[in-house]
Amino acid sequence: MTSTPPAPAEQPTNERSAVRAIVAAMRPRQWTKNVLVFAAPLAAGELLNADVFLPSVGAFVAFCLISSATYLVNDVRDVESDRAHPVKCSRPIAAGEVSTTKALIVAAVLAVLALALAFTISPALGGVLVAYAVFTGAYSLFLKNEPVIELVLLAMGFLLRAIAGGVASGLPISEWFLIVAGFGSLFMAAGKRYGELDRLVRDGGSSEQSGVVRASLRGYTLGYLRFVWGVAAAVTITAYCESPLMATDNDRLLTGWGRTAPSRATVRSPSTYDEVAEAIQEAGPRGVLARGLGRSYGDAAQSGGATVFDMTGLHRFELDIDSGTVTADAGASIDEILRAIVPAGFFVPVTAGTRFVTVGGAIAADIHGKNHHVEGSFGSHVVSMLVVDGTGHELVLSPTDSTTKDMFWATVGGMGLTGVIVEATFRLLAIETSSMSVDTVRCHDLDDVMARMIEGDDGVCSPGVITLAVSS
Ligand SMILES: Cc1cc2nc3c(=O)[nH]c(=O)nc-3n(C[C@H](O)[C@H](O)[C@H](O)COP(=O)(O)OP(=O)(O)OC[C@H]3O[C@@H](n4cnc5c(N)ncnc54)[C@H](O)[C@@H]3O)c2cc1C
Numbered sequence: 001m002t003s004t005p006p007a008p009a010e011q012p013t014n015e016r017s018a019v020r021a022i023v024a025a026m027r028p029r030q031w032t033k034n035v036l037v038f039a040a041p042l043a044a045g046e047l048l049n050a051d052v053f054l055p056s057v058g059a060f061v062a063f064c065l066i067s068s069a070t071y072l073v074n075d076v077r078d079v080e081s082d083r084a085h086p087v088k089c090s091r092p093i094a095a096g097e098v099s100t101t102k103a104l105i106v107a108a109v110l111a112v113l114a115l116a117l118a119f120t121i122s123p124a125l126g127g128v129l130v131a132y133a134v135f136t137g138a139y140s141l142f143l144k145n146e147p148v149i150e151l152v153l154l155a156m157g158f159l160l161r162a163i164a165g166g167v168a169s170g171l172p173i174s175e176w177f178l179i180v181a182g183f184g185s186l187f188m189a190a191g192k193r194y195g196e197l198d199r200l201v202r203d204g205g206s207s208e209q210s211g212v213v214r215a216s217l218r219g220y221t222l223g224y225l226r227f228v229w230g231v232a233a234a235v236t237i238t239a240y241c242e243s244p245l246m247a248t249d250n251d252r253l254l255t256g257w258g259r260t261a262p263s264r265a266t267v268r269s270p271s272t273y274d275e276v277a278e279a280i281q282e283a284g285p286r287g288v289l290a291r292g293l294g295r296s297y298g299d300a301a302q303s304g305g306a307t308v309f310d311m312t313g314l315h316r317f318e319l320d321i322d323s324g325t326v327t328a329d330a331g332a333s334i335d336e337i338l339r340a341i342v343p344a345g346f347f348v349p350v351t352a353g354t355r356f357v358t359v360g361g362a363i364a365a366d367i368h369g370k371n372h373h374v375e376g377s378f379g380s381h382v383v384s385m386l387v388v389d390g391t392g393h394e395l396v397l398s399p400t401d402s403t404t405k406d407m408f409w410a411t412v413g414g415m416g417l418t419g420v421i422v423e424a425t426f427r428l429l430a431i432e433t434s435s436m437s438v439d440t441v442r443c444h445d446l447d448d449v450m451a452r453m454i455e456g457d458d459g460v461c462s463p464g465v466i467t468l469a470v471s472s
Pocket of ligand 1: 257289290291292293294295296297300301311330331351352353354356357358359360361362364365366367368369415416417419420421422
């Protein structure tokens with residue numbers, strides 16, 4: 001009778017514990033932090049899109065690998081202090097279950113795998129992982145004991161995770177997302193340190209002991225951490241509420257050219273005149289306001305809580321060479337009109353300091369140019385316009401028609417308050433060339449300057465920059 005030799009019980013147990021020790025040193029529980037990579041796809045409402053989900057999962061795996069690599073490096077660096085620590089001494093490297101050499105080899109392998117995966121998914125994600133490795137490396141090796149700096153680095157680690165999913169799948173990362181995620185990361189970092197210090201204080205620990213738990217805690221007070229935590233929470237919540245993340249499909253934050261005082265409005269983009277009329281009739285008590293290219297300096301093209309028409313979808317125009325006029329939708333920009341009419345020998349009669357204004361905006365603000373004293377403002381060149389009034393009716397307005405001229409002039413410079421301009425016909429200047437001929441003239445004194453400027457007021461020639469040199 002043969003007997004089966006007993007299984008070598010000790011050997012597999014040792015192998016298992018070695019593998020387990022390495023896995024434990026990689027701190028898989030901390031991988032839960034990496035679910036932050038799904039934040040950007042979630043915020044964009046694209047998480048379930050396969051083209052976004054799969055790269056995001058790849059980014060999650062890459063972050064698990066790279067973060068484990070940095071934990072291993074960190075524990076190798078701290079091996080002596082961890083051995084003297086009542087709790088950290090049981091960490092696999094401090095306990096001698098994993099040698100420092102083995103830990104560094106595993107860290108290198110994990111880092112290479114993480115970067116290879118990240119760069120395969122997208123070079124930008126690779127860049128995010130490199131940044132994470134640099135920040136975390138700087139934290140572990142040099143800066144972890146420096147209060148405030150280590151807090152910022154901790155927050156950076158969260159922020160880089162938060163943008164990783166969006167970067168991996170090519171989703172645009174808005175400035176709002178960065179503000180919310182940035183201050184949200186600071187909130188998490190300050191809250192983490194606050195919790196550590198609070199626990200220590202409640203356990204009766206001294207500031208000396210706080211250094212034993214985490215050296216950087218010596219540099220904080222509970223009041224300071226509570227303050228940072230509170231401010232970060234306030235900014236995160238405020239930015240989130242103001243951001244488009246809270247907006248419905250048509251809600252947008254609008255500003256003027258100065259980009260101050262944003263206000264949220266329901267933005268509609270009509271593509272026909274009938275849509276303009278229908279939307280006016282459906283508008284609530286706050287009514288509607290037309291908006292062109294938003295180049296007005298203040299808040300003229302904003303109407304918080306109301307409906308704002310983005311008129312730029314209506315931008316057809318037609319040049320009538322015989323009459324030297326152009327008939328344009330209100331959303332057509334002076335820029336696009338100039339591109340078409342200059343080669344045909346025409347120019348708009350009045351240009352503001354920017355070409356990126358719409359015909360509707362030019363009329364509503366009755367813009368002036370540098371030739372204002374000769375040609376007047378834009379409205380002086382408008383032959384007629386089609387306006388949809390507050391009841392949704394179309395009105396043809398003309399400066400020469402006695403029944404509509406009052407409404408016409410109220411609309412010119414009326415800043416959109418008399419109705420929505422949907423179309424206008426205006427006169428053009430005939431030009432011989434789009435090139436300029438520049439003469440430099442030396443003037444004797446200020447009277448001479450003024451005289452030459454008046455001489456140049458023929459509408460063709462315009463005096464430009466004048467440099468005055470005063471000699472004693
Ligand atoms: C760099 C720069 C230089 C400038 N230089 C000059 C200058 O030299 N001279 C000058 O006069 N201005 C100047 N401006 C101001 C600019 O020309 C005006 O603010 C112009 O109204 C902007 O046109 P917009 O299409 O961007 O209109 P928006 O800023 O979108 O709207 C301006 C106003 O027009 C109303 N509006 C727009 N479209 C319609 C429409 N279809 N129907 C009814 N109302 C409408 C809006 O309700 C709002 O009240 C300058 C602006 C910038 C940014």
